[in-house]
Amino acid sequence: GLGNTAIVKAFNLKIRDQLHAEIARMFYSAGLPFHLARNPYYVSSYTFSANQSISGYIPPGYNLLRTTLLQNERENIEILLHSIKLSWHEKGLSIVSDGWTDAQRRPLINFMGVVEGAPMFLRAVNCEGEYKDKWFICDLISKSILEVGPYNVVQVVIDNAPVCKAAGFLIETQYPHIFWTPCVVHTLNLALKNICADKHTEANEVVSEECNWISTIHGDVMFIKNFIMNHSIRLAMFNEFIHLKMLSIAETRFASVIVMLKRFKLVKHGLQEMVISEKWSCYREDDPEKAQFVKETVLNDLWWDKIEHLISFTNPIYEMLRLCDMDMPMLHLVYDMWDSMKKILKRQYIGMKGSEMMSSLVFILWWNKSNTPLHCLAHSLNPRYYSLSCLNEASNRQPLHQDNEISKERKNCLKRIFPNNEEFRAVQVEYAKFSGCGIFTDSDSMIDRGKIDPKHWWLLYGSSTTLLQKLALKLLGQPFSSSCAERNWSTYSFVHSIKRNNM
Structure with a gap:
């Protein structure tokens, strides 16, 4: 008894339990998400106060948090960002x-x-x-x-x-x-929207009548989804047969049609089991015509074959969209990604007629709209594309300085970046040395072109071509999408919302 009492007093177990209860009560009463407990500042604030002797301390109130402390934290953030701003001149x-x-x-x-x-x-x-x-x-x-x-x-x-x-x-x-x-992400999404468009407009006039079946499939999927989701009993039956949830995808989400079709493919067998069950037969009387349409459609193998077909021939575009929807510096990779995708689509649908070939044409149309001189310049400054390993990947692959389109766009870019004639001539000579391996003939330089990160390569071997090195290091650090600006709205809606302001 005495030992336990001594231990309890030594570690303040009762006081700790009371503090835990107060913190938990704060979470429950204010509806705070539990993952707030994983925030490092949540932990550090209590750790700091426990290690200090602050008698009678009262935490900051409503007005202090929204005025003085907020302004102080903004100034702190500006200090932290100062080093990044200083790097803009170089990077x-x-x-x-x-x-x-x-x-x-x-x-x-x-x-x-x-x-x-x-x-x-x-x-x-x-x-x-x-x-x-x-x-x-x-x-x-x-x-x-x-x-x-x-x-x-x-x-x-x-x-x-x-x-x-x-x-x-x-x-x-x-x-x-x-x-x-x-x-690039927006462009890819528009290409998919044109392929899956529910009506023909000026924007998607390239899509022929042969693609109408795609909008029909999408319409059927949305009808079935709404028929199930908009009634509590049907939704309960769906949840009984299928563990995955039916997605509610906003039209603003990238590739929303394809995402919905992929989810339907995953729940196919559960849907079929549901519509042939006794519960479905007993309950469909509230809307027999719609229920019968859902049953016939879900059990139609040809309908599912079309969904599989649609997912299959749009998958290359969908996968590229997923790859591009990030903040990583990939400006120097986008031209090759577009070019490779264009070749895949042409090869995949060569000799075909109908919607597959039309989808290929739509994608190529958007590629032509998205391709810019800066993509070509960044692409031509990636040392990997001059390495033997890369050139040997395909029999018809040639060094970028021999590609007429890339050379033309690269020259246009360099003229705009270096308007001074002497600098332009100097950077052209430096590019000739880089692409023709003039002063980059040592074995390490040649081998590392295809082995290490392009930026690291320029830092290691580009000192003799100062203008081109500086330009390459800038371009290799740039993005090719505005995805971060779109994701920022999610953060903004969390910071500034009616619920949060009323807490």
Whole structure:
């Protein structure tokens, strides 16, 4: 008894239990998510207070948190970001932007600076009451460019809607060394939308009547999903036969049609078991015609074959979209990814007629819209594509300096980046040395072209071509999509929401 009492007193077990109860009660009463307990600042705040002698300490209140402490933390963040801002002159950065409508239906446009996979929030603009034409968007982009310094900016990445494209061209006119680059992920998503479009418009006129079956399949899938999800009894039957949930996918999500079809494929057998069960037969009387249509469709093998077929021939585009939807610096890889995908589609559907070939044409059309001179320049500065291992991968593969299209676009880029004739001539000579292996003939340099990271290669071996090395290191750190700007809206909606403000 005495020993236990001594241990309890020594470790303050009762006080610890009381503190645990108070913390838990805070979580339960305020509806705080449990994963807040994994936040390192949650742990460090209590650890710090336990290790200090702060008699009578009272935690900060409502007003202090939303005013003084918030301003102090912003200043702290600015200090932490200062070193990143200093690196922009050497590493360059990309301005990426995306639009969003918040819970109050306010149209917002945010701007972020990205380099080496590290996005930094710059600003969010409330465009309520504004006519968002090319001049207005161009003005917003220009303000962000001036904020970070025009000569630090390599490219502006936004979607390729007509108004954004026009604004991008205006930016290129104002700042010839800055390139407008369409978001690759947005472009891929538009290609999939054109293939799966439910009606023919000017935007998808390339899709022939032979693709109508795709929109029919999508319509059937959405009908079945809504028929099950919109009634509690049918949903209960679905949950009894199938452990996976029926997805509710917003149309704004990339490849939403394909994602839904993939989920239907996974629940195929459960759906079939459900519609042939006694429970389904007994309950379908509330809407017999619709229930019969669902049953006949789900049991139709030809219908499932079409779904499998649709998933199969759009899978290359879908997989590339997933690969591209990240913040990693991959500008130097995108040209090869597009080119490889174009060849796969042509090879896969060669000699075919109908929807598969039409899908290939749609993809190639969007590739032509998305391909930019900057993609070609970044591609041509990747040492891997000059290595013997890469050149031997295909019999018809040739060094990039022998490719007419790439050489033409590369020259156009270099002229814009180096408007001074002497510098342009010097960087052209440096590229000739790099591509022709002039001064890069030592064995380590040649072997490492296909072995190590391109940026590391330029740091190790590019010192003799200073202009080209500096340019390559900038381009190898740039993104090719605006995905980080879109993901930022999820963070924004968490930080600024009605529920959070009422806590």
